[in-house]
Amino acid sequence: MKLKKVGLSLVALATATSLLLTGCSATSNSASAGSKTTINLYSNGSDNVRITWEAVLEAFKAKNPNIDVKLQFVSSGTGGQSAVDRLIAATKAGQKDTDIDIMETTDNDISRLDSEGGKDILSQLPADKIPNLKNINSKSTVGGDRTMVFRGSTVLLAYNSDKVATPPKTDKELYEWIKSHPGRFAYNDPTTGGSGDSFVFTALYNMLPAEALTSSDPKWKDQWQPGFDQLKELHSYMYKASGKVQYPAKNQGTIDLLASGEVDIIPAWADMILDQKSRGLLPQSIKLTQITPAFTGGVQTLAIPSLSKNKEAAYKLLDFVASPEGQKLFVEKQKAIPVIDNSQLPKETLAMLAGLDVKEFRSYSIGKLNDDEKKMWQETIATLK
Template sequence: MNRFIQKALCAVAACALALSLSACGSTSPATGAASADVPTVTIWGYGGQEVREALQAVADAHNADPAYNTKARVEIQFVVSGTSEQSLPDRLAAAYQAGETDTDFDIIALDDSGISAILAQTSEDFFIPIDTSKIPNYENVVFKDNIVGDTFIPYRGTAVMLAYNSETVENPPATADELYQWIKDNPGRFAYCDPSTGGSGYTFVTTAIYNQLPDEARMSPDTKWETEHTAEWDNAFALMAELHPYLYQTAGKVQYPMKNAGSLDLLATKQIDMTPAFVNMVLSQKNMGTMPESIKLQPIEPAFSGALAGFCIPKIAKDQEAALSVIDYYLSYEAQAIGWNTMYASPVVDTAKLENLDHADWLEETNMDELRYFSIGMIQKDIVVRWAEEIAPLAQ
């Protein structure tokens, strides 16, 4: 459970980051760039392999672009989730506590909910305010209203939708209430992953809580939304208990799949007909041919929780000005198209202005015109803990 709590705090956060694994993709300066005079900006990231590949693909394009490669050279340091090395927050905390400056922690790529985990081990002013006037392409960003604070610049969105088998489900649920009723009407054909192992399961539970709370709650880490709204929390977990016997079963017992991939495996092999899923994971698997073409994505109302992944600059970074130039490139239309083509990352810019897209029809079907954005800080941990205490034992 502790592993997921870390992941949930970082979007699926605070996974291990080893220096020995960090050079997952060093790139060379483009021909013509004076390497001795061009600063190197290192982006530190973590998560799934697809995230690493997308960050690296944009870094390679940056380093080949003469409009940018004379200002900075980008290197990616990354660890894929599931390693057991020292976590990124721990490494940042160690550097901070040792009084280090001018480190290669130039840019931290993370889900913004993971910021609190890092600040808890460093200081409230560990990340510097970012001057967006020095990032011309920030004007391209369409989700400015969702951004919490001035230390975070988003570069991709993440969204969960309802993934379903269109061969067996002709009319998928369009609302949360319709979904809950569908689960009861179709016992054994729905699953969500253990929230302590995957963000799609966490989202399913979290949405059940926040659908009952004022809209402002989803943008606040204030624990009053938990302590002063116990009835709403109780109702949501009562709903989870009510749905429990209607979920996917093996050997006569309800099973909560491990990780996001676990529930998608059940959907791909048609052991279930429906599950909440990250859009980019479904599309990536369809592109690889491991997910049947019959699997479709459906948004529901109110929408499942979404999030933004972005960049922060620590005050221990060695070249903050060069970092701003790199962030500017990641917000360009060219870079946003690369992110989509590499991992089907939801763009944070006007998608009508993107060119040379693979599966542009998929983007049109899953485009986030609006993002039901959640930023609830440490409350995430309490959701996971309560589910583990009240719902998980029902499967034993």
């Protein structure tokens, strides 16, 4: 009997050892069947961005139960350390891995990563591991095949239709409207939000060749002056508080002025206006319109650091985001502009973007020049009396 017990113990031990080794092997390979992998997704922005990601990750989890995605979210204005800063610091410190598996980025982020961390700081995205990558109809001129564009948004004119029966249709008409309605227009400080930056950028780049919209060549800075002269001319007609021209902080700052009736027209991110109207946070009298040439928009991209040890699982999340199901969620939850062909999305989903002509989405990618533009605005416009 003792030998039998020993025999059973040895068999049990062998079985347990085999299972343990199998488990170790599965853990070391995130693509192995039955393994459990945890990855970190770093994002930032307004609260609607967080809410959207939570919905997307819930849907992803339902299809990929073996992958847990932890959303590391930094809200705008909180001053938390960004994923870009963390990754650059880790790279400079010579670390061999990072807890950042996927990061939401802009072209300016990519430019910083390249200049401070080197071109190899981000991993190239393999098309064979992300089949839905072929669906994406937009590409970052800075990130190239190291980033995946996953959503877009554009800046439109938001206006109070109770006060403005016929909104401006062109940039020239808008500038004339501003001059004939002193104090009834506002755009936010471009260093605090993208809608104000788009207003400034459009004033500069409407006077430049189309190729400048996707070029980081410093030569274009020499041609900005006419645009800044236009902004100087408009300065005294902007929204005033206590008798002084004010450029509100953040995108929400100008939206609040419009909602309260202190101004009648503002440049605003379409997704923010559509989202807040759908939740009853803005009066129904607030409407959107596009001018010609259109205000610029922007695309958000996703990137995978080269130091990530969970690339296989990260590829799966990117593939879901690029799928029709993933893109549908970004439209429905955030009112984002999809980056796949509209024919792949339900008509009722696209109807949520009513008033937004996505065919005229005017993206731009100028790298570090965007920082130079904001700095020049602070020096030449913000200092005006």
